[in-house]
Amino acid sequence: MYPEYMAESLRRVAATRARRLELARKPEPVYPPMDAGARRAVLEGFHPDFKPDARRPVRVGPNRGETLTTEVAHLLESHSWLHAGQVDLARPDHETDLLIIGGGGAGCNAALVAMQEHGVKSLIATKLRLGDANSMMSEGGMQAAVSRTDSPTRHYLDAIGGGHFENKPELVRALTEDAPKVVKWLEDLGVCWDKDEDGSLHVLHGGGTSRKRMLSCRDHIGAMIMRTLMDEVRNHPDMIDIEGFMPAVELIMDREGRCAGAVLYSLDSGEFYVVRAKATLISTGGFGRLHIRGFDTTNHYGATGDGLVMAYRAGAKLMYMDSVQYHPTGAAFPEQIAGFLITEKVRGAGGQPVNKDGELFVFPREPRDIEASAIIRECVQNGGGIETPSGRTGVWLDAPIIDLLHGEGYTAHHFASIHRQFLRYGIDITKDPMLIYPSLHYQNGGIEINERCETNIPGLYVAGEASGGLHGRNRLMGNSVLDYNVFGQRAGRYAGEYVKNVKLAKLTLDHLASFEQEMIEAGVQSDLVTPILLPSYAPEDVKKRRLVGGGTDGLPGTSVLKNRIYAETRERAPE
Amino acid sequence: MKVAAHEPPKGSSVTVYIMGKAHEVPAEATIMGAIEYAGQQIIRGAGCREGYCGACGTIYRLQGDYRIRTGLACTTLVEDGMTLAQFPFVPAEKAVYDIEKLQPNVSAIQQTYPVVFRCVACNTCTKSCPQGIQVMDYVQAAKRGDIAAVKDLSFYCVSCGLCMLRCPAEITQPLVATLAKRLYGRHLRKESPELAERVQAVEAGAFDAEYAEMMAMSHEALSERYYARDVE
Numbered sequence: 014m015y016p017e018y019m020a021e022s023l024r025r026v027a028a029t030r031a032r033r034l035e036l037a038r039k040p041e042p043v044y045p046p047m048d049a050g051a052r053r054a055v056l057e058g059f060h061p062d063f064k065p066d067a068r069r070p071v072r073v074g075p076n077r078g079e080t081l082t083t084e085v086a087h088l089l090e091s092h093s094w095l096h097a098g099q100v101d102l103a104r105p106d107h108e109t110d111l112l113i114i115g116g117g118g119a120g121c122n123a124a125l126v127a128m129q130e131h132g133v134k135s136l137i138a139t140k141l142r143l144g145d146a147n148s149m150m151s152e153g154g155m156q157a158a159v160s161r162t163d164s165p166t167r168h169y170l171d172a173i174g175g176g177h178f179e180n181k182p183e184l185v186r187a188l189t190e191d192a193p194k195v196v197k198w199l200e201d202l203g204v205c206w207d208k209d210e211d212g213s214l215h216v217l218h219g220g221g222t223s224r225k226r227m228l229s230c231r232d233h234i235g236a237m238i239m240r241t242l243m244d245e246v247r248n249h250p251d252m253i254d255i256e257g258f259m260p261a262v263e264l265i266m267d268r269e270g271r272c273a274g275a276v277l278y279s280l281d282s283g284e285f286y287v288v289r290a291k292a293t294l295i296s297t298g299g300f301g302r303l304h305i306r307g308f309d310t311t312n313h314y315g316a317t318g319d320g321l322v323m324a325y326r327a328g329a330k331l332m333y334m335d336s337v338q339y340h341p342t343g344a345a346f347p348e349q350i351a352g353f354l355i356t357e358k359v360r361g362a363g364g365q366p367v368n369k370d371g372e373l374f375v376f377p378r379e380p381r382d383i384e385a386s387a388i389i390r391e392c393v394q395n396g397g398g399i400e401t402p403s404g405r406t407g408v409w410l411d412a413p414i415i416d417l418l419h420g421e422g423y424t425a426h427h428f429a430s431i432h433r434q435f436l437r438y439g440i441d442i443t444k445d446p447m448l449i450y451p452s453l454h455y456q457n458g459g460i461e462i463n464e465r466c467e468t469n470i471p472g473l474y475v476a477g478e479a480s481g482g483l484h485g486r487n488r489l490m491g492n493s494v495l496d497y498n499v500f501g502q503r504a505g506r507y508a509g510e511y512v513k514n515v516k517l518a519k520l521t522l523d524h525l526a527s528f529e530q531e532m533i534e535a536g537v538q539s540d541l542v543t544p545i546l547l548p549s550y551a552p553e554d555v556k557k558r559r560l561v562g563g564g565t566d567g568l569p570g571t572s573v574l575k576n577r578i579y580a581e582t583r584e585r586a587p588e
Numbered sequence: 589m590k591v592a593a594h595e596p597p598k599g600s601s602v603t604v605y606i607m608g609k610a611h612e613v614p615a616e617a618t619i620m621g622a623i624e625y626a627g628q629q630i631i632r633g634a635g636c637r638e639g640y641c642g643a644c645g646t647i648y649r650l651q652g653d654y655r656i657r658t659g660l661a662c663t664t665l666v667e668d669g670m671t672l673a674q675f676p677f678v679p680a681e682k683a684v685y686d687i688e689k690l691q692p693n694v695s696a697i698q699q700t701y702p703v704v705f706r707c708v709a710c711n712t713c714t715k716s717c718p719q720g721i722q723v724m725d726y727v728q729a730a731k732r733g734d735i736a737a738v739k740d741l742s743f744y745c746v747s748c749g750l751c752m753l754r755c756p757a758e759i760t761q762p763l764v765a766t767l768a769k770r771l772y773g774r775h776l777r778k779e780s781p782e783l784a785e786r787v788q789a790v791e792a793g794a795f796d797a798e799y800a801e802m803m804a805m806s807h808e809a810l811s812e813r814y815y816a817r818d819v820e
Contacts, residue, residue: 042819049815141635145643150636159786162820166798173802174814182803190795193786200777203687203770205739212778223819233744236640237769240747244766248684258631280631313641314634349618349665353638429744433720434639437663547631550624 014439015346015448022369022399026409026446029371034417036373037363046376052383059386059393061306061339068335072535073528075330075469084305085334088318089325090532091541093525094262095285100276102265102520105289109254110512111135111505112274112290114261114320117146118494119296119477121242122501123508128252131509135253136288137246138277140260140315140546144243147298147313147478148497151235152430153358154227155498156491157192159214163224165189172492175221175380176485179333184483187464188492191499196228199498204241205230217361219490220341221380227491232356232430234494259286260319260546263525264293264327264473268518272327272473276522280546289520291512292472294504295320296497299456299478302548305337309352310453319544320479324460326528329468332481333458338488341384342366343452345407347438352452355410355431357381357490362427363418365411366449368397374408382487385451392450399448409446416443455493457484466504472515474508476500597625602668619646619661619672633676639663642748642762645718648672658716658750678749680760683767692775694733701764704730706757713751713761719744723751723761730764736776738768
C-alpha cells in the first residue's frame with residue numbers, strides 16, 4: 014500500500030494515462046530520444062560516475078596511476094587473506110585440468126563445453142551453492158539477432174553505440190555473431206523460450222535496441238537458463254566436480270608466469286585448500302554488494318568483486334573499472350524491496366517512467382546509463398520525484414499501461430514475479446505504478462580479455478561480468494545473459510584447448526609478497542583484507558561490540574586482518 | 589533478560605524467536621533482515637535476496653497457531669511472536685540422465701523420479717509453496733505424463749525445497765519440475781522457422797564483410813552510422 018500522501022500524485026499518473034496510451038499506440042517514440050549531445054550532457058551532469066569524488070587513481074598494481082571508481086581503488090589496495098606458510102603448494106589438495114572459480118552461468122557453460130568439445134575435466138569452486146549468482150536473477154531477457162528484420166551486425170552497432178564506441182570490437186563481434194548459435198544450444202538443452210504462435214522466438218525491444226531482439230522466458234530468464242545449465246552440469250558427475258561454499262581467495266602461479274590454480278577457503282571449516290590446475294577460469298561475476306556510492310543493489314549476496322582482486326594481485330590488467338552501471342529501474346518503495354530489480358522488459362512492453370505529475374520526461378528505452386541519469390536529473394534538478402517515508406526518492410514506472418496496450422492478463426502472465434513481489438505489499442502493478450530509482454546493477458568493466466577469453470596471464474581465462482572490454486562503459490539490456498553464455502562457452506573451448514599442451518612448473522604465491530611490497534613502497538595504508546566474500550548487514554553497534562573486527566568500515570575482511578596480525582605477533586613472540 | 593539484543597530498533601519493533609532465541613527487530617523487517625539485524629552473518633540461507641534462487645526457505649509458527657508455515661526469508665515479513673528456522677537445504681537425489689534419450693511422456697518420469705507415483709494427493713506441497721504454485725496439480729500432471737502442464741504449472745518454482753520437506757510421500761517435486769521444463773524445451777517446443785536459417789547464415793560468413801567494414805571504422809564514422817540507423 015502506498016502511503017496516503019502519495020495519493021494525489023497517483024491520481025495524476027492515472028489522469029495522464031489515456032493520453033500517454035495514445036502516444037504509445039503510435040509508431041513514433043512516446044518522447045524524443047536524445048542525440049549524442051544531449052546524452053553527453055545528462056551523463057556528465059547526473060550520472061553517479063561523474064561526481065567529483067567518484068573516481069581516484071589506484072596506486073598499485075597493473076593499472077597503477079589509472080583513475081578508477083573510488084571504491085574499486087580501495088578494494089584493490091588491500092591485503093591478502095593468506096600469509097606465508099599457510100599452505101603447502103607442493104602438495105595440492107585437488108588437481109584438475111580446468112579450475113572454474115564461480116558457479117554461475119559463465120562457469121557452468123565453460124564446464125559443459127570443455128567437456129563436450131575436449132573431454133576436459135573441470136572443478137567448479139563456488140562461494141555459495143552452484144547457481145548462486147546474478148545469472149540466476151536476470152528477469153527480462155537475452156539479446157540475439159534472430160528475427161528476419163534483424164542481423165548480427167545491427168546488434169553489433171546497437172551494442173557498440175550503447176557503449177559509446179569504446180567497446181573492444183572483436184569482443185562485440187564474438188558476442189553478436191555467436192548469439193543465434195547460443196539460442197539454439199540452450200534450446201537443445203531444454204530452455205523454454207517464449208514463442209509466437211508459429212514457433213518464432215518472441216522478441217521485444219530493450220533500451221538502445223533498433224530492432225526487437227529481446228528473447229525471454231516470461232520474467233524468469235535467469236532462473237530458466239541457470240536451472241537448465243546446473244541440471245546438465247550435475248548430469249556429469251564423473252567429469253565436473255562441484256565444490257560449494259569454497260570461494261577462491263588467491264590465484265596460484267607457476268615459476269614461468271602461468272596461472273596454475275587457486276587457493277580455496279572453506280566457509281565451513283576455515284581451512285585453505287590448494288588446487289593445482291592447468292588452466293583457471295575466473296567467472297566470479299560482479300561487485301554490486303560493495304554498494305558503491307551507497308546505492309542499493311539488484312545484485313546477488315555474493316557479488317563482491319572477488320575475481321578482480323585475485324586477478325589484479327596476480328598481475329592481470331583491468332579495463333573500464335572507472336564505470337558502474339546503475340539500472341534505471343530499481344524499486345524505491347516499499348523499503349523491504351528497495352533496490353530490487355524491475356526488469357527493463359517492463360519498458361520493453363510499453364511501461365513508461367513518469368514524474369510525480371504523471372508526465373513523461375525521457376524516452377523509456379534509452380541506453381541504461383542515459384535512462385538512469387535522466388531519472389536522477391528528474392529527481393535532483395527538476396523536483397519531479399516523490400520522497401518515500403524512509404527518505405529515498407523515486408519516479409513512477411507506469412506499468413498499468415501494459416495491460417491497456419496488450420490486453421488484460423498480459424502483466425500477470427509475463428511479469429508474474431514482479432506482480433507477486435508487489436502484491437505482498439498490497440500494491441497491484443496492473444492498477445498502480447511502481448516507484449523506482451536507479452539501483453547498482455552491473456560492473457561494466459573488469460579483467461581485460463580477448464575474444465578467446467584470454468588475459469595477459471597465460472592460463473588465466475575470464476568470462477562473464479568479471480571480464481572487461483565487451484560492454485565499454487555501458488552495457489545494454491539483455492547483453493549480459495548473452496555475455497555469460499557466449500563467453501562462458503568460449504572460455505570452455507579455448508581453455509579446454511590450452512590445457513592439452515601445458516606443462517606446469519613449480520607453483521608459487523610470490524606475487525602476494527610482491528604486491529604487499531608494492532603497497533608499502535606506494536605508501537598505501539589499509540586494514541582491508543580481500544576478497545571480501547560476503548557483505549555484512551549487521552547493525553553498526555553490533556559490529557562495535559564484537560570481539561574482533563570492529564572496523565569502522567564494517568567489511569568482514571577487517572576482522573581477518575586483526576586476527577592475522579594477532580596470530581603473527583604470537584608466532585614471533587619468544588616462548 | 590527477555591530479549592538478547594543490542595540497541596533496540598528506532599521505530600516500532602516486534603519480538604521474533606530465531607531458532608528459539610528471542611530478538612527484538614524492526615516491525616517492518618523481512619525474516620532475512622531480522623536475522624541480520626540480530627547480528628548473524630548468514631552463510632547458508634541467503635542467495636539472491638530477491639526471491640529467485642530458493643536459498644532461504646524458512647519454516648515458522650505464529651503464537652497461538654498450531655500450523656507450520658513456510659516462506660522465503662528474503663520476501664516474508666516478520667510478525668510479532670514468530671518462531672522460525674531456516675531450511676536452506678533439503679536432501680534430494682537428482683537423477684542423472686541424457687535429455688536426448690528421454691521421451692517427453694510418462695516414461696521419463698517413471699525412469700527418473702518414480703517416487704512421484706507415491707503421491708497421496710494431500711495437497712501439503714501446494715500449501716507449503718512460498719511461490720503460490722499448485723504443486724500437487726503438477727505432480728498429478730507428471731503422473732499422467734503431461735509434460736507441458738508440469739512445465740506451465742511449475743514455471744515459477746525457485747527450488748527452495750519446502751514442498752519436498754513437507755511431503756508425506758517423500759516426493760522431490762522441484763527436481764521433477766526442472767526435468768519437465770527441459771523435456772518440454774528439448775522435445776515439445778515448436779521449432780522456430782528463422783533460427784536455424786540465421787545460424788547457418790552466420791556460419792556461411794554472410795555477415796563477415798559488414799563486420800569487417802564496421803570494425804575498421806573510426807569512432808566518428810561509427811557514431812554517425814549509429815545515430816542515423818532506423819529504429820523498428
